[in-house]
Amino acid sequence: MSTAELKTSDLVTALKAAAEPTRLRILLLLAGGELNVKDLTLVLGQSQPRISRHLKLLFEAGLIERFREGSWVYFHISDRQPGGRLALRLVADVDPSEAAVRLDRERADALKREREASAQAFFEKHAADWDRIRTLHVAEREVEAAMREAMGSGPFRFLLDLGTGTGRALELFSDRFERGLGIDVNQAMLAYARAKLNTDGCTRAQVRHGDIYALSIADRQADAIVMHQILHFLSDPSLAIREAARVLAPGGKLLIVDFAPHELEFLRTEEAHERLGFSHDQISDWLKDAGLVPRMVRDLTRKPGGSEKILTVTLWLAERPRDFKGNTNRDAAATGTLEEAR
Template sequence: MRRRDDSFLHPCVFAHRQLSVEADLAIASERRWELYKLLAEPIRLRLLALAAEEELAIGELAELLGESQPNVSRHLKPLRASKLLAVRKEGTRVFVRLQEDHRADPVVADALRAGAGLLEDEGVLGRIAAVVRAREAPARAFFAQAAGAPSAWPSELGAYLAALAPLVARRRLAVDVGTGDGALLEVIAPVFERVVAVDRAEAQLERCRERLARRAFDHVELLLAELGDAPLHDRVGELGGADAVFAARVLHHASRPSEALRGLASLAAPGGFVLVVDYRAHQDERLRDQQADAWLGFEPAELRDYATRAGLEDAHVTPIPAARCGEGPDGHLDWQVLAARRPADA
């Protein structure tokens, strides 16, 4: 039997195939021309380069470029239509970032270099970090104000938890990041032999001190620090790293949640756990004003992805229905717990 390849095709069939290939090449060439045309606008080069540096909201892009939001939206539209940008909606805000699979495209790579050069000359690249940090400004102002008495738990809760403590295998040291008024300490202080509780707002730590004095939690050490501050990491390092790092309703205030989770992971000892309590993704914009939330919760897959990028393993997310989440301004939301472990050989 003769091999079936193009050398044995009927001339008409062969010619048809050749025409099809030439047509495909013509279409591809036309698309490349359209891409060059799309990226000929300097503002689009800048937008593309910014989206490659950081996932940014349209308002943040407008601030960085000194343009109006309508003008930015107008130039983003063709970039989105061409699939160069990925779009994520969060409440009333729209975030954009570069589709990663386009970085290898020679035309896009050249456009990114040109756009980055423009941004560098204009001093825009150096301002990205400040614009991202500004997402936390409302939260800083909100928590800098002490409001009311610390929230209460059942007065006998500590005794019950102390009875359960022997069931926890590793309970030498816990770290409570973003401790606020110390509500979570009511749960972890009776269980762990030592606790470091950290917050960046002195007003919150003052309320926390009242709680510690009332409960006689003299094995809890308070630190005024940011998550990334060296004194916090040095202190936890001196103590041998944490068996458990807690962050309760903290991540949605972070300007970069993924980076925050890496900071939490770095506080854990090898084999230690990171436990994050936060909201499921929701659309209640009121919480931005009521409690200075930067993010409207997270999808479970997002939290698992953050954990993986932080070098953690065995990440799993457990849902918490709203019926168990209290009566506060966020009590109507479903919560969730991310639990992940730092590798034992880290």
Template sequence: MDQLWPCHRGCDPPMEHDRNALIPALSALADSGRLRMLRLLERAELSVGEIASALQLPQSTASRHLKTLMDSGWLSRRSVGTAHLHRLADDPLPEPLRGLWQSARAGLGHSTQLEDDDRRLSSVLAERARNAEAFFGRVGGEWDQIRTQLFGRAFTAEALAALADPSWTVADLGCGTGDAASLLAASVKKVIAVDREPAMLRAAQKRLEDTGNVDFHAADLESLPLETASVDVAFILLVLHHLEDPQKAVNEAARILKPEGTLVVVDMTPHERKEYREIMAHRHLGFSADQLKDWTKHCPLDLAHSRPLRPDPNAAGPGLFVARFSRRENA
């Protein structure tokens, strides 16, 4: 038996070694998204952002598929600056991967989806080749990641807060741990943070202990300890679905707003996740556009604008909306 294989005792026979190497390669071809990806990477060397654009995938999904294909031997990668460019490994592919890919590619056939992939790839490649914007064409889908590595995540929201009028008094109603209050405090005259939960309020106070223009109040949103017409802008962010009667909180927000003041509400669009009632004490499974309009019938607010927020591919919860209400001047 020692003479059957030209290797040291204990080594695997060649056929067994090849079989073990083929298992992950075969497994990687079991996903149609990865097959579409290989089809494009046979034609062009692409960054993860370009692949995500061509296949209309979230970048996180494209990255996950690329890792599987890299680990199973289907792809090679090289770095250009901060970008990583991927292509089908060692053109032509070594056997037996070449035969596997030829069979898999033939099995894809022709479809509208593949034609759309080709059109989007052509657009991606055309954008890359245009002019000095080629860099951003190559790494556009990765730019958020690059920018985050260089500058962090907080600066965009903090910079946008500078749009606020520095003379404003802003009420953060249902402030939680002070996320919104911490962003606004540096840009406005005063922030009033209100929450009914003592633990939340303590966390907010700790977070903002070095900020001198934030007042804290432990109170229900249905009965605010604030003077009428004392606030320029009020925020209610992901709070109303916890309240038995959201209308009362909206009425109170309207009361404390100055004439022509603004109320901003962020909450969930209608959904069917009934388990949220039990596990997170939700009283309402989102709010419809008609419900937003109905609130204005019972208080001196007009619905100026509302729209769904773009979904975050990494978020697990229901969709969100943002609504902006304006207080009637002479109401």
């Protein structure tokens, strides 16, 4: 990056903010993924007011960005701003083998594993009735009809369902693919999905245990990928999208289905949701960063009834450019059209 991207006064402010040891440690952690104040207090072992003060200074210096999600605020480094590019350059020069840096990273990784273990425990407890639980949040028939419309008629040579859960997406598209594969980390969910697929005679679909962050699938293999109601359970949704993009073939389609931003905190505390929904721009930016072209975004909202709290389900459809050469291409992604449907 060229320092000419920042005015001299802004550059001095940014460098002074990053020079303080704790703030440099924060930048190193945020370079590895989005974190909130509570996460940083646990990893760094410092008080919440002190961490909040450091984050405020980094934000004001333009080195980090923040976004609110319910009662929580997440922080991250974005390469879309000059300050973020400067921050990434600064942390890239830090030796990752230094003891303090390594310890912080290990603590952050342990924190993410603990949270995802909580989500896995929830899945194990509710494996048999997960489909029923999802219908409590949104009208599933309407969502499934919108999913089939968004993906088109295919046919797809290889459809990949990431975070397959009960395998419902494989059933939903079983008439449109030659081969379907569902990936999930939870063995109880996989056992349920496998039994369900066998019972329903979906012989061209299989489910496998796997890590959504590190798929054991070669580059550019899938011509259709579905991520149905999985991102809100993940510590690092953007990484999961990048990994999905890696295995998506040129011209292939990625369909993401998840909640729009909401403030139902009980979903975090009682149902292991890491994120309280995602905005249109947030997912679209992640798709572009992964080298994909956003093609459509559509919101599905039920009419409120009485005191019932309503969740909006959003569908995002993106494609891999057919001339994709293997590297992230934000310029190509930026030319994608984004259609709003209400």
